[in-house]
């Protein structure tokens with residue numbers, strides 16, 4: 001497996017602290033490339049749009065809450081169709097690959113890349129690479145036409161198949177070269193974008209006229225910079241069914257407890273949003289917010305209090321929550337999946353047993369606990385209507401970018417505007433819930449659960465780490481550092 005990081009950032013600076021973190025372009029390393037007028041200018045559907053083509057100078061600000069004296073800060077190149085393209089329609093030979101875990105909307109993105117290339121740019125040759133990265137060198141390809149993909153957005157999963165592991169950069173680039181592919185669309189999460197970045201580097205090293213475009217996929221919503229990842233809303237919606245079931249079960253019996261485990265290996269966004277959406281949840285546990293079980297202010301004490309008040313309760317937890325407690329008590333060996341991701345123990349089963357044991361030992365109150373694990377049910381469904389529209393925009397932005405000769409980029413909305421983001425910005429860190437932000441405070445106030453943190457730790461930490469301003473969404477990574485300190489203070 002290769003490592004990313006050999007690409008020189010393309011930084012353009014301007015007045016008042018303006019910085020553009022630009023994406024690579026084929027013309028950066030191949031001289032004298034011919035250009036062609038964008039065929040969209042003759043497309044009846046788009047001809048009525050005023051200013052259809054994106055101005056080359058358009059850029060999107062990463063930070064939009066500013067002060068009078070703030071520098072203008074980091075910007076990304078705005079996505080969209082350009083006046084000139086770097087490929088003629090009949091010479092384009094594109095391929096699409098899906099990697100990593102499933103996510104609602106994968107099929108919609110595949111469909112919209114195929115249809116976007118065909119309907120907007122007249123491209124007829126699109127190959128599907130089967131079974132993730134290893135499919136480049138070990139599987140047959142699938143020819144993708146608008147007819148083949150017509151109905152696929154109504155199905156969950158990916159028609160191409162996916163896999164973890166199996167990233168062999170030189171074999172993949174050999175396969176791209178041998179097949180004469182000149183546009184590569186790579187759909188996947190942080191691991192996949194790391195893989196895409198090294199593929200791009202190797203393509204550039206070989207001097208190939210091949211555009212590499214990444215489309216970010218992560219059900220955990222853990223990709224930084226972009227506003228939100230596709231499929232996330234669908235997953236949160238689907239999680240409501242499990243939470244409703246846990247609520248009905250717990251409400252129907254004296255001292256009933258419903259425990260629901262949701263996805264979220266390192267980031268608790270699904271659990272946090274599903275909790276906020278439901279309002280039936282009494283306690284939400286996520287990887288970013290450490291907690292403890294025994295003693296004053298601990299989880300057991302809170303459960304007892306809530307059961308006395310309400311006679312029932314619902315606990316939602318992300319799969320990555322409390323892993324440090326679990327490994328302390330189970331002394332398990334660290335295991336990894338083929339992509340190198342840490343394999344987690346089932347924290348839902350573990351905590352359910354701990355709660356049962358506690359109440360049977362203390363004999364103060366009899367409880368009935370039901371554990372619901374809808375893990376794969378929330379990601380195997382087709383995407384909902386709004387995710388479908390989002391996937392369409394992502395796919396079309398990727399197609400416009402590749403046709404315009406941009407390469408080595410991931411596409412995604414930044415403050416609502418679709419942008420081209422260099423790979424290194426997407427893979428440098430993971431997006432996490434910032435527990436000193438207002439969103440987590442909203443959650444704490446909606447569940448009225450303990451924060452499991454002492455307020456002095458948080459206040460002290462804020463003073464130390466962020467003297468000038470309190471970021472609301474950890475945009476520049478400072479809050480992550482602050483968070484780590486809070487965690488280490490409370491453990």
Ligand SMILES: Nc1ncnc2c1ncn2[C@@H]1O[C@H](COP(=O)(O)OP(=O)(O)O)[C@@H](O)[C@H]1O
Nearest residue numbers: 002100164165167188189190191192194195339
């Ligand atoms: N650092 C890396 N360099 C190259 N390829 C990688 C890297 N990390 C992961 N990959 C590849 O990306 C693919 C998907 O990664 P994975 O972590 O399983 O899912 P996701 O992309 O959803 O995070 C796998 O085929 C894996 O081998």
Ligand SMILES: O=P(O)(O)OC[C@H]1O[C@](O)(COP(=O)(O)O)[C@@H](O)[C@@H]1O
Nearest residue numbers: 100101189217218219220263264265
């Ligand atoms: O069992 P699998 O297929 O490895 O997937 C489980 C994992 O996939 C995830 O959804 C994240 O996967 P990705 O990084 O591929 O998006 C985690 O939340 C979960 O732990």
Ligand SMILES: [Mg+2]
Nearest residue numbers: 100189190191
């Ligand atoms: Mg991942």
